[in-house]
Amino acid sequence: PVLSFIQNAADDPDVLAIKMTLYRTGSDSPIVRSLIQAARKGKQVTVFVELKARFDEQQNMSWARELENSGAIVIYGIVNLKVHAKVLLVMRKERDGIKRYVHLSTGNYNANTAQLYQDISLFTAKEELAQDVTLFFNTISGYSAIPTMHHLYxxxxxxxxxxxxxxxxxxxxxxxxxxxxxxxxxxxxxxxxxxxxxxxxxxxxxxxxxxxxxxxxxxxxxxxxxxxxxxxxxxxxxxxxxxxxxxxxxxxxxxxxxxxxxxxxxxxxxxxxxxxxxxxxxxxxxxxxxxxxxxxxxxxxxxxxxxxxxxxxxxxxxxxxxxxxxxxxxxxxxxxxxxxxxxxxx
Missing domain, CATH: 3.30.870.10 (Endonuclease Chain A)
Structure with missing residues (x-):
């Protein structure tokens, strides 16, 4: 479902932006390839790549370069803090305005470990959660001070x-x-x-x-x-x-x-x-x-x-x-x- 969600977002002409965190990516990441495709199609793609991710440091750096070359905005970590949160935000233009779709997970966006690990995730379009996720990305991207979030901790x-x-x-x-x-x-x-x-x-x-x-x-x-x-x-x-x-x-x-x-x-x-x-x-x-x-x-x-x-x-x-x-x-x-x-x- 997650792979389909990102691939569909990359292909959908009404999707305006995709934002997500990447902790452990793997050597052949279909998720990163979809993000590259989305960026090449003119969507605003912002990816927070954690370069301090254990076991995947070199691979993450390689994917980050490919994402940058495709036109995506890549943010490389936060000083003294490792970004371990797993979150994805898709912004889509719809008849009644901009709609935000969110995926939150306990596990990494890694197609290999997804076959070996037991994890749980949540898809939602609830506005209150989507707003908090937007504030979260603004914070870790350096666009705002730490805001008050009412549903995310x-x-x-x-x-x-x-x-x-x-x-x-x-x-x-x-x-x-x-x-x-x-x-x-x-x-x-x-x-x-x-x-x-x-x-x-x-x-x-x-x-x-x-x-x-x-x-x-x-x-x-x-x-x-x-x-x-x-x-x-x-x-x-x-x-x-x-x-x-x-x-x-x-x-x-x-x-x-x-x-x-x-x-x-x-x-x-x-x-x-x-x-x-x-x-x-x-x-x-x-x-x-x-x-x-x-x-x-x-x-x-x-x-x-x-x-x-x-x-x-x-x-x-x-x-x-x-x-x-x-x-x-x-x-x-x-x-x-x-x-x-x-x-x-x-």
Whole structure:
């Protein structure tokens, strides 16, 4: 879908501009080739290429030169900060004015790693998110000072403080009858301030369930400190790469996706984004997906308070997810197509 989206934008004569971040591009990037094509067709293409992207530094420099030669505007990094956010903005001329289309993701715009990593992304045309994305690009392009964004949270400016605020809100709204709840999935957890806040939440009776694939310096299950915190890890066929954060919020549930792990490098030394999932259908689907990662019947590792991991045999969660969505896709393909008649008033 992402490749088609960018290719269609490059071909569409009504598309005026394309802006995106590129972190890890790969050696043969169909995305970059589409951007080059768009620039050659006269569209305003602005690409933020991170030259400090691990493993892809040389390749990113090569692609950046090709993009510049095609007429695209290329911005090379920010001093002392690595741009790790994954975001794409398309501006299109339509009958009622300029319409903005946005793609936000937890994973890189890399066709190779997309076949190996598990990630989640969001397509939206909601004006409030599109406006924040526009402000984000203005900021990292140097066209404006850091603005106030109302729906996106950007590290190292507002993302960490928002996370701490969301955890604090669970503490304040948690009661014995209706305890708070935090469910989060990420690659690594080792930010001291976040861990301290999670300990505080645990002591306040908030139930905290974490899925951490890699590094975790939080110690769960310690009486009086972290007895309400559970940490599991899943290592499967595909690398678990998505970051999903759920907050019970006294019954007014909220879900966020992010490019950032809860680490000092992500929250303090990188440009990252966290964004809400507000569409009800998407919200419920994502919440159901997140809950699968904590099912007791799946194959996983649980972190003990002595720092060791205990293996729990079971079915791989990725296999469960694959079968679930394959069944949905098969049903959709086999269902009869509807003939739609467009009726217009004379």
């Amino acid at each position: 950007m590290a190292p400016v507002t993302l960490k403080s928002k996370l701490l605020e969301l955890i604090e809100r669970e503490i304040q709204r948690s009661t014995k009858e209706r305890p708070g709840r935090i469910i989060a999935k990420m690659n690594s957890l080792c930010h001291p301030e976040v861990i301290e806040q999670l300990y505080k939440a645990s002591q306040a009776g908030v139930e905290i369930i974490l899925n951490v694939r890699g590094i975790c310096t939080l110690v769960p299950g310690v009486k009086g400190l972290s007895e309400n915190i559970k940490v599991v890890s899943i290592v499967d066929r595909y690398l678990e790469h998505s970051r999903i954060f759920y907050f019970y919020n006294g019954g007014k549930e909220e879900l966020y996706l992010s490019s950032a792990d809860w680490m000092e490098r992500n929250l303090d030394r990188r440009i990252e984004l966290m964004f809400p999932v507000t569409d009800r259908k998407n919200f419920l689907q994502l919440k159901e997906l997140l809950s699968l990662y904590f099912d007791s019947d799946i194959h996983h590792y649980s972190l003990k308070k002595d720092g060791t991991w205990k293996v729990h045999d079971g079915t791989g969660v990725q296999e469960i997810i694959y079968k679930k969505y394959k069944k949905k896709n098969d049903a959709r393909r086999s269902s009869p197509k509807l003939d739609i008649v467009v009726r217009r008033k004379d």
